[in-house]
Amino acid sequence: MSTQKKKNFKIEAFKHRAELEPNYAEKTWKILEHAIQEIYNHNASGLSFEELYRNAYNMVLHKYGEKLYSELVNTMRGHLHQLSRYVEGTQGGFFLEELNREWEDYKKALQMIRDILMYMDRTFVPSSKKPPVNDLGLNLWKDYIAQSLIIQVRLEHTLLELIEQERTGEVINRGLMRNVIQMLKELGPSVYQEDFERPLISQSAYFYRAESQKSIECCDCGDYLKKAERRLTEETERASHYLAEATGKMLQNVVEREMIANHMQRLVQRENSGLVMMLEDDKYDDLSRMYRLFNRVPEGLTTIRDVMTGHIRETGKQLVTDPEKSKDPVEFVQRLLKEKDKYDKIISSAFDNDKTFQNALNSSFEHFINLNPRSPEFISLFVDEKLRKGLKEVREEDVEAVLDKVMILFRYLQEKDVFEKYYKQHLAKRLLSGKSASDEAERSLIVKLKTECGYQFTSKLEGMFTDMRTSQDTMKGFHASQPPVMMERQPGLPVLVLTTGSWPMQAITACNLPSEIHWVCERFKAYYLGTHSGRKLSWQTSMGSADLKAVFGKGQKHELIVSTYQMCVLMLFNTSDHLSYKDIEEATAIPAADLKRCLQSLACVKGKNVLCKEPMSKDILAGDRFCINERFSSKFFKVKIGTVAAQKESEPEKQETRQRVEEDRKPQIEAAIVRIMKSRRVLDHNNIVAEVTKQLQSRFLPNPVVIKKRIESLIEREFLERDKVDRKMYRYLA
Amino acid sequence: MQIEIFDDEHESERSLRVKRIHISSLVLATKSEFFLKLFSNGMKESQPNCTVTIRIYDSEEDAFMEILNFMYGMKLTSTAMKCSYTLFKVMMLADKFEIISCIEQCVQL
Numbered sequence: 001m002s003t004q005k006k007k008n009f010k011i012e013a014f015k016h017r018a019e020l021e022p023n024y025a026e027k028t029w030k031i032l033e034h035a036i037q038e039i040y041n042h043n044a045s046g047l048s049f050e051e052l053y054r055n056a057y058n059m060v061l062h063k064y065g066e067k068l069y070s071e072l073v074n075t076m077r078g079h080l081h082q083l084s085r086y087v088e089g090t091q092g093g094f095f096l097e098e099l100n101r102e103w104e105d106y107k108k109a110l111q112m113i114r115d116i117l118m119y120m121d122r123t124f125v126p127s128s129k130k131p132p133v134n135d136l137g138l139n140l141w142k143d144y145i146a147q148s149l150i151i152q153v154r155l156e157h158t159l160l161e162l163i164e165q166e167r168t169g170e171v172i173n174r175g176l177m178r179n180v181i182q183m184l185k186e187l188g189p190s191v192y193q194e195d196f197e198r199p200l201i202s203q204s205a206y207f208y209r210a211e212s213q214k215s216i217e218c219c220d221c222g223d224y225l226k227k228a229e230r231r232l233t234e235e236t237e238r239a240s241h242y243l244a245e246a247t248g249k250m251l252q253n254v255v256e257r258e259m260i261a262n263h264m265q266r267l268v269q270r271e272n273s274g275l276v277m278m279l280e281d282d283k284y285d286d287l288s289r290m291y292r293l294f295n296r297v298p299e300g301l302t303t304i305r306d307v308m309t310g311h312i313r314e315t316g317k318q319l320v321t322d323p324e325k326s327k328d329p330v331e332f333v334q335r336l337l338k339e340k341d342k343y344d345k346i347i348s349s350a351f352d353n354d355k356t357f358q359n360a361l362n363s364s365f366e367h368f369i370n371l372n373p374r375s376p377e378f379i380s381l382f383v384d385e386k387l388r389k390g391l392k393e394v395r396e397e398d399v400e401a402v403l404d405k406v407m408i409l410f411r412y413l414q415e416k417d418v419f420e421k422y423y424k425q426h427l428a429k430r431l432l433s434g435k436s437a438s439d440e441a442e443r444s445l446i447v448k449l450k451t452e453c454g455y456q457f458t459s460k461l462e463g464m465f466t467d468m469r470t471s472q473d474t475m476k477g478f479h480a481s482q483p484p485v486m487m488e489r490q491p492g493l494p495v496l497v498l499t500t501g502s503w504p505m506q507a508i509t510a511c512n513l514p515s516e517i518h519w520v521c522e523r524f525k526a527y528y529l530g531t532h533s534g535r536k537l538s539w540q541t542s543m544g545s546a547d548l549k550a551v552f553g554k555g556q557k558h559e560l561i562v563s564t565y566q567m568c569v570l571m572l573f574n575t576s577d578h579l580s581y582k583d584i585e586e587a588t589a590i591p592a593a594d595l596k597r598c599l600q601s602l603a604c605v606k607g608k609n610v611l612c613k614e615p616m617s618k619d620i621l622a623g624d625r626f627c628i629n630e631r632f633s634s635k636f637f638k639v640k641i642g643t644v645a646a647q648k649e650s651e652p653e654k655q656e657t658r659q660r661v662e663e664d665r666k667p668q669i670e671a672a673i674v675r676i677m678k679s680r681r682v683l684d685h686n687n688i689v690a691e692v693t694k695q696l697q698s699r700f701l702p703n704p705v706v707i708k709k710r711i712e713s714l715i716e717r718e719f720l721e722r723d724k725v726d727r728k729m730y731r732y733l734a
Numbered sequence: 735m736q737i738e739i740f741d742d743e744h745e746s747e748r749s750l751r752v753k754r755i756h757i758s759s760l761v762l763a764t765k766s767e768f769f770l771k772l773f774s775n776g777m778k779e780s781q782p783n784c785t786v787t788i789r790i791y792d793s794e795e796d797a798f799m800e801i802l803n804f805m806y807g808m809k810l811t812s813t814a815m816k817c818s819y820t821l822f823k824v825m826m827l828a829d830k831f832e833i834i835s836c837i838e839q840c841v842q843l
Binding site: 044045046047048049050051052053054057108111112115118119122 | 767787
């Protein structure tokens, strides 16, 4: 299409077509009005857009914009007036359908009218500050239809009723709902909110309040939560189908508030189906649902957490304080571990591994484990049991797993130093009696303790292992130094040289060893002091063990595995048949308590009674007499005679250990005070206590009273002084 | 497309002459809001196989051709640019048919 034509240049005043017919505007508007009516009557396809546009353009161009606009308004009003009559007159069920259809038509028509009046919209409307045709159309629709008194009330009522019907399980026409609600949205956010959203929210609140009241009366907690969850998904789904997103959120809030937040306490505390029940029965699904739902409302998780914490503390307290249950330490710890496993599993599978829940679990365990002052001892005993024999047939990873779990319990302990004390004792027993099942496992646990508490905590434990190794070398050296003839004649004597301080030693109790043994001991002493000058050896007779060959009356041969004390007693019977308690005590010089225990184990244990006692009774009395049980028999060749020693500590022993622990704490507290004061120079009492507690809490929880005493002691020894002015302040002296 | 050209001076129902040209509705619709609606809003012109008629005045013929030309090439011809009268008419038509890019270019000149 080439239009390039040469034109002569000519200046010509622009001719505005001034000479219009007198009734030009009226005539043109008639054309347009007719067209608009045709559009309303669905006859638009016969109209010429070009013509109508041109006419509207010309009207605006010729300054008839105002007339065009006002005539348009009149025409639209007229149309809408008729329309509203029609819509009001529709019969019940078809109201929404009709309204929707009229709306669709109206929108289409409005679009076309806007198109032909596009030029007016672009030029006249902005300059005269009137609403553009589209807005005008919507506003008029709003005034005449959507917010006309009758239709508005009917529309709101119909919509809400349909939604309620859907809530009660009926199927409604969601597409229609979406369209009508979309209409309200298009009429402006205020129309949607005022005429629909707000009434819907309050109606929903009413609905769910009533429903939750009804449900909570008749459902158990789990079922109720299921219902609430279903309602929530329903509302979400509903919103996605025909509501505004914001309304969906509001509806969810309504459900959350009415069904969950308002009944939270009641749900959680419900007997026989509440949270406690779910926890006890490991109802992961229900718990997980509760977590999800409560997570949506403020304070929801706190509520669950508080109840869970309370429950764990309560059951834990029962567990650790029940004297029946703390009879068997292994069982006791096993129970703790089981409880821990149970809640770990609940938190991981139902509570989304929530950190705050884990913390709550940890603090609850910490709380109740420390309620029982014997927890450290029991945990150590549990480890002892595991490392002694329990692990023989299990694989290494399992050992690790058990130890890891124990370490978790260990972490909860406040008095870690008490644990250390017991652990040392138990480890010593294990090492000395050679009952430690696996060196590997022992070391692994030491490493764990080391990472948990630092080098200082385990240095002595490691020292014990070192002693075990060096002792082996020492024994080799000793055997090599002895002439072979001697070796055959004398009893074998494996010696373990233990460093004082590393091992938990009781005060040395001299006991008279049988002469054969005594002699070998002397030889070893001579050898050892010969190679290590400047050392002192003392015999820990309370810890040793011995293998004895015994021949009984009818020639039964047995090998008896006994403790050193028991050996001393039995050897006496090589020279005499009958001995009284007094005789034995004098000959062996074993401390009375130990001797009694040792005699008890020799005479009173069924199947292992190598001695006979007169009179027969369970208890050993000073007047008792003993002889060899010649009729002794056992189906085993080797007979192990244990000492009747309570695995758990007896009351006085416990006191003693306690005392030792307290004693050991003193220097630690003092050291902490000095460390702190050295760096701070001046500090008040409360701060010192706080700092000391902080520094030491990885090992134990120092008592403020004790700290105060230590401070006083340090002042006495002139490490610290009180400030002259402020008596609460301490000053470091150095 | 059929262009009916009318006399400026005398109002008459009969056109002076009729021009027929082929245009791409797509090209025009993308450049002009008027043509977009013309071809799409459901009235006579947007029915399939309908010959679209545009009525203009005699004096507007050059400018209209110029505008059609512009919508294809996005450029005004040098003749139009030199003639302020044509340019004025072009602007009027660009305004009427809402060809914003064309108005912009006229203003820049």
